[in-house]
Amino acid sequence: MKTTSHMVEKEIDDRAVLVSLITQKQKKNELLAEYSLQELVKLAETAGVLVLETMTQNKETKDAKWFIGKGKVEELKLRLEELGGNTAIFDQELSGAQVRNLEAALDVKIIDRTQLILDIFAQRAKTREGIIQVELAQLSYLLPRLSGQGKNLSRLGGGIGTRGPGESKLETDRRHIRGRIDELKAQLEEVVRHRTLHRERRKKSGVFQVALVGYTNAGKSTLLKQLTQADVYIENQLFATLDPTSRTMELPSGKEIVLTDTVGFIQNLPHDLVASFRATLEEANEADLILHVVDSSTEMRGEQMRVVAEVLEELGAHQKEQLTIFNKIDMCSQDDVEMLSTEGEFLKISAYNAEDLERLRNIIQEKLMGESREFRIPADKGDIISLMYRIGDVLETDVDGEDMVFKVRVNTDDYVKVAYQLVAYDLQAQQELQDHEGESY
Secondary structure, three states: OOOOOOOOOOOOOOEEEEEEEEOHHHHOOHHHHHHHHHHHHHHHHHOOOEEEEEEEEEOOOOEOOOEOOHHHHHHHHHHHHHHOOOEEEEOOOOOHHHHHHHHHHHOOEEEEHHHHHHHHHHHHOOOHHHHHHHHHHHHHHHHHHHHHOOHHHHHHOOOOOOOOOOOOHHHHHHHHHHHHHHHHHHHHHHHHHHHHHHHHHHHHOOOOEEEEEEEOOOOHHHHHHHHHOOOOOOOOOOOOOOOOEEEEEEOOOOOEEEEEEOOOEOOOOOHHHHHHOHHHHHHHHHOOEEEEEEEOOOOOHHHHHHHHHHHHHHHOOOOOOEEEEEEOHHHOOHHHHHHOOOOOOEEEOOOOOHHHHHHHHHHHHHHHHOOEEEEEEEOOOHHHHHHHHHHEEEEEEEEEOOEEEEEEEEOHHHHHHHHHHHOOOEHHHHHHHHHHHHHHO
């Protein structure tokens, strides 16, 4: 099998057969099960694994001891020997006992989907925060499965436990891992504290924050680059972006906002990973606007959107204002583009189309800056005039006798905070009040 563009450029050490179990419950949605296996192939290639073959097993329920059943394990052993494989990767999560049994029977490295994703994250983490989060997720995953780790334990590198007086190796490993987890959590808390301070500074300065979220490989990094001219890593592979990237973006009015690219989501994203990366994903929670970027060119976009919605709900960010961006429409037929729709507001774009990007900038501006309002303020009210410039974007000014007339685009939330100071000068509010009084007669 040829390597693809998903491959990480490194010498291939792992030669794997990929295995998926389709239970009676999953059989109701075979398309989803097939898509999950295709995704596992991409994940494996992204991790630098040579995929030799894929294998599926249909079974009423998973086998508690062998996961795929004893007969299928024997078949898998033969295929691994014939193909020269040294690794078996499973599309579902395995228990420690299942790993131990499969290792003993197959005499190869046993990896499950969660471990594979964690390995990719470990390869991609570049910042101190990312490295801490990945190690924390790996150890949190490993701890309850320690009794099932044989060959796999060495994959985390040396230094995980040494034999202590009167202790078994396993007990020592557990003690060291728990200690290391506590240490990493303390380091992460310090990183979170710094991140929170940065966020608070941005909020105090009145800078709007917009977060790009979406399924992995939906085109978030490309969109960030096109909107901000950021120098970011872009590749057609899963989890190309791991560490969050924030860049300044200029709106059509000239006002600057902060646009942040976040780590991509994926189905069955390991819970330990979501927990460890919560500090990073909080960027979505703190944003004034979430742009949910969707790959329009995949048939599985509906399922991918569901996965993103679930993770946002888990983070508590699902009630934030969102705009769905159907990206990559240049890779779709006209009929497919016309069928794209969702609940709430959405926009269909190609990240490489200048007109589409300008439409997106205008919509972001409209959502963040709000509608324009007119104010008539006596020229001697310097404090109120100063407030005009602080709360919004002054579009026009005019002098009318002893008054100044301002046309200001102002965000609704910002206006509500200072409305008590401005209502006497707000021409639009006065008109709305008159209309309401007229209706009541």
